[in-house]
Amino acid sequence: MAVVWHKWLRKSILSPFSSRAFSTLKSNPSQQIIKSPPLLSHDLPDVWTSNSMHCDPPSIGECYNERRARVIDGKSMAAKIIAGIGGEVIRMQESIGKVPGLAVILVGERKDSETYVRNKRKACEEAGINFVMTKLLNNCTEDEVCEALLRYNENPSVHGILVQLPLPHHLDEEKILNVLNLEKDVDGFHPVHMGNLAMSGREPLFIPCTPKACIELLVRSDVEIMGKNAVVIGRSNIVGLPASLLLQRHHATVSTVHAFTKNPEHITSEADIVVTAAGVPNLVRGNWLKPGAVVIDVGTYPIEDPSFEQGYRLLGDVCYEEAVMVASAITPVPGGVGPMTIAMLLSNTLDSAKRAYNFG
Ligand SMILES: NC(=O)C1=CN([C@@H]2O[C@H](COP(=O)(O)OP(=O)(O)OC[C@H]3O[C@@H](n4cnc5c(N)ncnc54)[C@H](OP(=O)(O)O)[C@@H]3O)[C@@H](O)[C@H]2O)C=CC1
Numbered sequence: 001m002a003v004v005w006h007k008w009l010r011k012s013i014l015s016p017f018s019s020r021a022f023s024t025l026k027s028n029p030s031q032q033i034i035k036s037p038p039l040l041s042h043d044l045p046d047v048w049t050s051n052s053m054h055c056d057p058p059s060i061g062e063c064y065n066e067r068r069a070r071v072i073d074g075k076s077m078a079a080k081i082i083a084g085i086g087g088e089v090i091r092m093q094e095s096i097g098k099v100p101g102l103a104v105i106l107v108g109e110r111k112d113s114e115t116y117v118r119n120k121r122k123a124c125e126e127a128g129i130n131f132v133m134t135k136l137l138n139n140c141t142e143d144e145v146c147e148a149l150l151r152y153n154e155n156p157s158v159h160g161i162l163v164q165l166p167l168p169h170h171l172d173e174e175k176i177l178n179v180l181n182l183e184k185d186v187d188g189f190h191p192v193h194m195g196n197l198a199m200s201g202r203e204p205l206f207i208p209c210t211p212k213a214c215i216e217l218l219v220r221s222d223v224e225i226m227g228k229n230a231v232v233i234g235r236s237n238i239v240g241l242p243a244s245l246l247l248q249r250h251h252a253t254v255s256t257v258h259a260f261t262k263n264p265e266h267i268t269s270e271a272d273i274v275v276t277a278a279g280v281p282n283l284v285r286g287n288w289l290k291p292g293a294v295v296i297d298v299g300t301y302p303i304e305d306p307s308f309e310q311g312y313r314l315l316g317d318v319c320y321e322e323a324v325m326v327a328s329a330i331t332p333v334p335g336g337v338g339p340m341t342i343a344m345l346l347s348n349t350l351d352s353a354k355r356a357y358n359f360g
Pocket residue numbers: 030031210233234235236237238239240257258259260261264277278279280283298299300301337338339341
């Protein structure tokens with residue numbers, strides 16, 4: 001009797017689609033380490049999970065949805081927002097003769113970080129925001145980073161400062177971020193901003209760009225958040241945790257999935273909205289999703305690929321070809337959260353400059 005009950009549980013909870021579409025898809029035993037992939041730099045994790053390079057596309061007839069999910073075009077949405085910011089910058093320049101300024105501190109030479117920073121510079125140029133950058137060597141000291149930070153803290157034409165993460169291991173991220181002037185922390189990573197985000201009735205000066213981007217993508221896609229079940233995969237300070245807090249502010253019922261969560265596929269399959277920020281390629285399979293769910297894929301895991309101009313390409317957390325057959329809307333990687341994150345960074349920088357000059 002006990003055995004029968006156990007089997008029933010496995011069938012209904014572990015394989016929510018067992019009688020339907022994805023019965024033949026295997027779930028991803030994500031903790032199982034199989035091999036090390038070719039990595040970009042010593043900074044990246046040295047574990048690699050099964051199924052992470054590739055997942056077999058579902059065959060026709062296996063698909064639940066009749067139509068593929070709508071693709072949420074983060075790139076074009078971001079372009080519109082950046083154009084709007086550009087208009088505000090012009091208005092600011094014409095009325096008070098000032099423009100917003102963003103300063104970036106980049107330590108080391110991770111190829112992906114260099115690309116993100118280049119994209120941020122390009123976006124600033126498009127919007128008329130002044131962009132300055134300090135590049136430091138991989139083996140620089142904490143003092144050198146702090147000195148650069150302090151200089152930007154005191155520079156009145158800099159309204160936003162960003163330390164591109166991750167930093168090399170010998171540098172204390174928390175200590176460095178604590179030096180940053182609260183009023184210029186456009187990433188919103190300071191504990192004071194995070195605390196204000198967590199407490200109702202308080203408004204943080206800055207909301208972290210990536211979580212803000214996730215909400216913006218949902219809102220611009222006409223996805224209702226209020227009252228919906230949302231699952232956030234990941235609980236990091238810079239993405240997962242603030243994304244959960246922000247979704248709660250928008251009145252979603254939020255569950256968190258992390259590396260110690262049992263049956264993540266079951267929890268995820270109850271979500272109307274899935275925001276995934278684990279950094280584990282192909283973690284989220286088609287059978288993790290409720291049909292019609294909306295999927296926001298934050299993951300950007302770079303793998304070497306000489307056929308790409310930059311020498312690498314990005315993998316999201318979601319097995320896209322499977323998910324697109326089940327979800328109602330999904331963000332691609334690249335072209336989804338990444339560009340929108342940059343738009344939110346510019347928006348925070350503009351807000352900061354407006355605040356500094358008391359310009360409405
Ligand atoms: N597009 C964009 O603009 C941005 C993209 N990113 C990308 O988002 C991803 C996440 O970034 P970040 O939050 O900084 O990463 P972290 O490594 O700091 O956090 C990862 C989180 O995912 C959880 N996690 C890891 N493995 C699993 C698993 N197998 N199942 C469930 N949960 C898991 C971890 O759980 P635990 O806490 O238990 O360890 C942790 O909470 C990365 O790929 C990053 O590159 C990040 C920022 C911006």
